[in-house]
Amino acid sequence: MKEYDPRAKAWAEALSLLDEAEQLHRQFFHLGSPHVQRPTWEPPVDMFDTDDELLILVALPGVNPAQVEIFIDGAVIAVRGVRRMPETFQYATARRLEIPYGYFERRIELPNDGFEVRERTLVNGCLTLTLSRIDHS
Numbered sequence: 591m592k593e594y595d596p597r598a599k600a601w602a603e604a605l606s607l608l609d610e611a612e613q614l615h616r617q618f619f620h621l622g623s624p625h626v627q628r629p630t631w632e633p634p635v636d637m638f639d640t641d642d643e644l645l646i647l648v649a650l651p652g653v654n655p656a657q658v659e660i661f662i663d664g665a666v667i668a669v670r671g672v673r674r675m676p677e678t679f680q681y682a683t684a685r686r687l688e689i690p691y692g693y694f695e696r697r698i699e700l701p702n703d704g705f706e707v708r709e710r711t712l713v714n715g716c717l718t719l720t721l722s723r724i725d726h727s
Contacts, residue, residue, distance in 0.1 A: 629670065631690035635698055644705060644721040646698060651715030652676075652689075658717060660707060667705070669717065670695035 638645040648669050650658065658671040675691045704724035711718050 628693060629695035630692040631694045632696045633669070633694055635669075635696060637698065639701070642723065643708070644700065644723075646719040646721065648696060648717040648719070649715065650694075650712065650717050653712070653715070653717075655712040658712065660710060660719065662700075662705060662707065665700050665702060666697050667700055667707075667719070667721070668695060668697045669719075 634649045636647040638647075646667070650671075650673070653671060653673045657673070658669065660667065660669050662668075670693070672693050673691050700721075705721040706724055707719060708722040709718075709720040
């Protein structure tokens, strides 16, 4: 029979709390005036590099593609827009708010190479950006 080690449980609980804190940090938002257009949350991203291109996946469930703006500023790509609360929920009493609403912006540092956005698709709540390397020769 294996001996019970309370340190292992404490370590697992600490890691779980750190994961929750990181998730809350990423999803941080505040309710404010709907007319203020400053970002209130940052969507999570994944980035993949191939020989020819850079692929960026941005989690934007419930975001209308027309509400998303993408631009490259030097070595940074920015994705910004707004996720609006569904009308059916706007006049209901909130019991729990874990999904951030309002204006978002995510700035992602790119490798030193020059890039241009070749393709963008928003399917099933995931924005996929395909960036091509710019040939400097």
